[in-house]
Amino acid sequence: MILRNLKFxxxxxxxxxxxxxxxxxxxxxxxxxxLILAGINLLxxxxxxxxLDGFRTKVSQISINVSDDTPLQSVYDYQAQLAADPRVxxxxxxxxxxxxxxxxxxxxNFILAQQIEGNPLDAKLDVQVKSLDDVAAIDATARQxxxxxxxxxTNYQGDFINRMLQLSAWLGLAGDGLLVVLxxxxxxxxxxxxxxxxxxxxxEIEVMKxxxxxxxxxxxxxxxxxxxxxxxxxxxxxxxxxxxxxxxxTRFRADIGFIPLSYDPAFISSLARDLLVAGALLGALGSYIxxxxxxxx
Amino acid sequence: MLLTPDFATRPVISFQHVHKTYxxxxxxxxxxxxxxxxxxxxxLVGPSGAGKSTLVRLLIREEKPSKGKIFxxxxxxxxxxxxxxxxxxxxxxxxFQDFKLLPNLTVYENIAFALRVLGASDHQVRDRVAEAxxxxxxxGKESTYPANLSGGEQQRVAIARALVHAPRxxxxxxxxxxxxxxxxxxxxxLFLRINARGATVVMATHNREIVDLLRRRVIAIxxxxxxxxxxxxxxxxxxxxxxxRA
Numbered sequence: 056m057i058l059r060n061l062k063f064x065x066x067x068x069x070x071x072x073x074x075x076x077x078x079x080x081x082x083x084x085x086x087x088x089x090l091i092l093a094g095i096n097l098l099x100x101x102x103x104x105x106x107l108d109g110f111r112t113k114v115s116q117i118s119i120n121v122s123d124d125t126p127l128q129s130v131y132d133y134q135a136q137l138a139a140d141p142r143v144x145x146x147x148x149x150x151x152x153x154x155x156x157x158x159x160x161x162x163x164n165f166i167l168a169q170q171i172e173g174n175p176l177d178a179k180l181d182v183q184v185k186s187l188d189d190v191a192a193i194d195a196t197a198r199q200x201x202x203x204x205x206x207x208x209t210n211y212q213g214d215f216i217n218r219m220l221q222l223s224a225w226l227g228l229a230g231d232g233l234l235v236v237l238x239x240x241x242x243x244x245x246x247x248x249x250x251x252x253x254x255x256x257x258x259e260i261e262v263m264k265x266x267x268x269x270x271x272x273x274x275x276x277x278x279x280x281x282x283x284x285x286x287x288x289x290x291x292x293x294x295x296x297x298x299x300x301x302x303x304x305t306r307f308r309a310d311i312g313f314i315p316l317s318y319d320p321a322f323i324s325s326l327a328r329d330l331l332v333a334g335a336l337l338g339a340l341g342s343y344i345x346x347x348x349x350x351x352x
Numbered sequence: 353m354l355l356t357p358d359f360a361t362r363p364v365i366s367f368q369h370v371h372k373t374y375x376x377x378x379x380x381x382x383x384x385x386x387x388x389x390x391x392x393x394x395x396l397v398g399p400s401g402a403g404k405s406t407l408v409r410l411l412i413r414e415e416k417p418s419k420g421k422i423f424x425x426x427x428x429x430x431x432x433x434x435x436x437x438x439x440x441x442x443x444x445x446x447x448f449q450d451f452k453l454l455p456n457l458t459v460y461e462n463i464a465f466a467l468r469v470l471g472a473s474d475h476q477v478r479d480r481v482a483e484a485x486x487x488x489x490x491x492g493k494e495s496t497y498p499a500n501l502s503g504g505e506q507q508r509v510a511i512a513r514a515l516v517h518a519p520r521x522x523x524x525x526x527x528x529x530x531x532x533x534x535x536x537x538x539x540x541x542l543f544l545r546i547n548a549r550g551a552t553v554v555m556a557t558h559n560r561e562i563v564d565l566l567r568r569r570v571i572a573i574x575x576x577x578x579x580x581x582x583x584x585x586x587x588x589x590x591x592x593x594x595x596x597r598a
Contacts, residue, residue: 059471262452265412266513267442268469270435 060272067276068283071252079284082248086288086337087295089241090330093234094296097326100230102304102316107223114219115184117194118210120177123151125202133200134180142189147181154179177204190216238337245281245341246348252277253349260350274346281342282335289334293327363387363423364520364552365411370420372406372576380406382576384420388554390520393547395563396556397587398573404556407573408525411554412444413437425520442470445514445551449526451506453498453513459485460494463513470517484512488542504535511542515551522546524555528562536562560587 072079121130130148137146149157154176159168182197184190194211197203253260263273304318365388372381381403388394396404409415410422413429422429425443432440453462463484464477472480485491488508498506507527514522524543528536540562547553557563563570563586570585571578 059468059473063468258452259454262454262465263469264438265441265446265452266466266469266517267438267440267444269438272438272469 060275064272064275064279068279071256071276071280072283075248075252075255078248078251079280082244082284083288083291085244086241086285086334087291089237089244090289090292090334091295093237093333094292094326094330096230096233096237097329098296098300098322100227101319101322103223103226105317105319110219111187114216115187115190117182117184117190117197118149119180119182119197119200120204120207120209121179121202122204123177129202130178130180133202137180137182137193140193142185142193144183144185146183149179149181151176151178177207187216187220238333241285241337242341242344245284245338246345248284249277249281249342249345250349252280253346270350274343274350277346277350278339278342281338281340281345283338285334285336285338285341286331287334289330292334293330296326296330297323364390364425365554366421366423368421368423370410370417370422372403372410372415373418380576381410381417384578386571386578386581388552390552391547391550393544393553393566393568394555395566395568395570395585396554396573397558397563397570398579400558402573403576404573405525406576408523408554408556411523412446413440442517443520445511445517445519445522447507447510447514447522447524447527449529451498451510451530453506453509455498458495458497459490459501459509462498462509463516466513466516480516481512484516487515487545488512502535503531504538507531507535507539508542511539511546515546520551522551522553522555524553524557526556526558528557528559533561540566563587 134146134148137143151174155171155174158164158176180197182193184193190211191213194209194213198208203209260273300323301318301320304316307316365386367384367386370381370384371379373379384407396407398404406415410417410429411424413432416430424440427436427440429440454465457465460481463481467477467480481494485494488511490505490508490512493501493505498509501509507530511527522543527543528539531539536559543553543555544566567584567586570580570582570587572580572582572585
């Protein structure tokens with residue numbers, strides 16, 4: 056009996072979708088546009104998080120400048136101490152000579168390097184910290200170490216990092232906010248489509264009620280119609296996004312090279328899952344609210 | 353063979369001090385007391401706006417009484433949970449003046465519709481629809497759409513739909529209102545046949561000729577109250593006069 060009812064509901068939903076084709080297509084189109092926007096939002100969010108990951112790796116490395124009068128043994132001891140710290144991934148000792156070589160090898164320092172007499176650079180300990188959250192703590196302990204150069208202890212720029220992290224948090228929040236607004240708009244669109252479908256089928260609904268159809272027998276086809284609308288829209292949006300993703304990333308990389316945006320084909324499958332689930336849920340929720348409001352037994 | 357309603361047994365429909373006032377303040381029914389035994393054939397008569405349709409709407413639980421109680425088959429309609437409502441309506445067959453057929457469905461599909469919503473199998477649908485078509489003498493019109501049928505034929509389809517799920521009650525609101533006298537008479541014969549099989553029939557009507565000819569129970573409603581309850585009554589001339597005056 057459940058199967059028979061499901062067959063009836065699917066049939067009714069399909070018929071209703073085609074009978075009100077103009078309204079159905081308008082709804083599909085609107086939700087497609089919204090899901091495309093939502094998809095772009097997810098793609099941009101994903102690209103940004105990839106860029107941010109790269110940034111995190113960079114800023115989670117700090118250099119501790121060693122004062123010239125620190126005995127070498129003391130530096131080795133401190134290097135061993137840091138290496139034993141569970142928060143630290145690796146520690147590398149860079150001697151004064153190596154530091155100068157590094158400095159000179161950078162083309163940006165070409166003119167400055169010619170004017171240098173002797174070696175004004177400090178030897179340093181390059182510390183790779185596992186988590187960005189621990190960099191500040193490692194920096195604080197390094198500054199306590201007696202062998203550190205008191206005039207320029209480390210290259211840690213806490214303020215800059217904090218600002219970047221804050222900015223990324225705000226951007227994430229704004230993306231989420233935009234997603235919520237888009238979702239609400241699509242629910243309202245589905246609700247209105249269902250209202251039109253209910254209006255077109257009011258005679259049928261009246262007859263159904265009079266012959267003793269249960270509330271869910273009457274409502275079921277409308278909810279299925281909503282799910283169908285959402286799934287069709289999600290499929291179209293997904294197809295367009297999948298086709299457009301790679302060319303847009305390539306174009307972006309060509310134009311704005313300094314942002315290391317990358318094409319991630321694996322993300323398409325997670326985007327497909329998100330969009331299809333979102334489409335079906337939006338359709339179901341919008342039509343559920345719609346039928347609860349407009350179909351009363 | 354006609355079944356004689358047993359007035360001594362517990363009534364299947366009972367109105368106890370029923371009042372109905374609409375939110376607009378219109379008092380449609382006042383202190384209605386009415387008992388209908390199983391198998392009864394009852395005419396509700398009265399001028400337009402007297403309250404007949406409100407009584408029918410209360411009976412199919414499209415409205416709840418403002419005061420008083422209505423029992424059908426031992427269940428109080430006013431207290432019935434909404435989810436029980438479909439099950440109640442399956443005991444009732446409804447026939448309306450405007451037929452309420454679905455124009456995009458054939459005769460067969462219209463009748464089958466009442467069974468499909470109950471989740472009947474294709475096999476059950478085939479058998480029962482054939483039986484109903486036979487009862488209303490519409491064999492051969494299965495594939496016709498309502499628009500291609502006469503008024504009388506459309507009403508017969510509506511009756512077939514009302515009785516296809518073998519209801520215990522038939523409630524009809526002006527079922528002959530849109531029909532010529534000869535066709536109206538044919539439709540009445542159908543109702544009599546359904547009643548003879550045991551279904552209780554409650555019919556609101558303006559058709560004086562039919563009421564006077566059949567001499568069944570007549571409840572006359574005037575200004576929201578029961579003015580008369582005759583076991584084998586006539587339409588009564590008073591209403592005709594008041595209708596003319598109005």
